[in-house]
Amino acid sequence: MIIITKNAKKYFNYLLNKKKIGTQIYLFINNPGTQFAECGISYYNNKQFSNDNIRIKYDNLFIYINKNHIIYFKNSKIDVIKNELELQLILKVPNAKKKIIKKNKILKNKIINVLNNIINPQLKQHNGYVFLIDITTNKDIILEFKGNCNGCSMSNITLKEIIEKKIKKLFPEINNVLDFRYYKKK
Incomplete structure (x- = not known):
């Protein structure tokens, strides 16, 4: 469903080690299925777990996503690129703007x-x-x-x-x- 490269997993673990215990990764999409769709990655405290979110395990990493938006993340990819100054996460969500009717x-x-x-x-x-x-x-x-x-x-x-x-x-x-x-x- 969602591909997370080995380097992205390492980078997520590096970032999470700097956060409070219980902090996880949350993938979100605002205005899915429209030309204004915006996707992002943020931190998520699993103590705030909502029934609207699902948890997906990748090795020793948990990713949370709103269950109503999971269909938009099909064939998505998270990777890391390195520029001169820092590492940067790249989230590609090809279905973000597609109108998907269940x-x-x-x-x-x-x-x-x-x-x-x-x-x-x-x-x-x-x-x-x-x-x-x-x-x-x-x-x-x-x-x-x-x-x-x-x-x-x-x-x-x-x-x-x-x-x-x-x-x-x-x-x-x-x-x-x-x-x-x-x-x-x-």
Whole structure:
């Protein structure tokens, strides 16, 4: 995924030895997928570990990256060059400005379109609507009922007999359509 040359690893270790214990390297990208994308390398205290970041091990070195940006770092390379005065890290990220659309995002947009144009017009007759909360890794769809549909005794039947059947017919890869009220209790 990310190539770090032997010299870059040595230089990172040299730099980290001067820092507090627990300090690691963080690769970041601002405005990914746009012409304004900027990439960089900074220090990261692993005590501040966030669920948004992932850790990648390179020999005795850990690199942290935002998990939503990892796709932009595909085929990246970190190297060191030596000029007259100092060593300098070079980070090459060829995909930084590429517009990368994840398959799940395309599916999500298609499902939202079906909800807005097919399902919700029917629910609107009862002063209600439904919206997409999430698509899980198991390909389950989490929906939330709003308006008069929220808490309605018929919402379970509507979910299973109308919404789920329509969604599964249009998107066979979907396993289940679940109500957010019950899903969050799991």
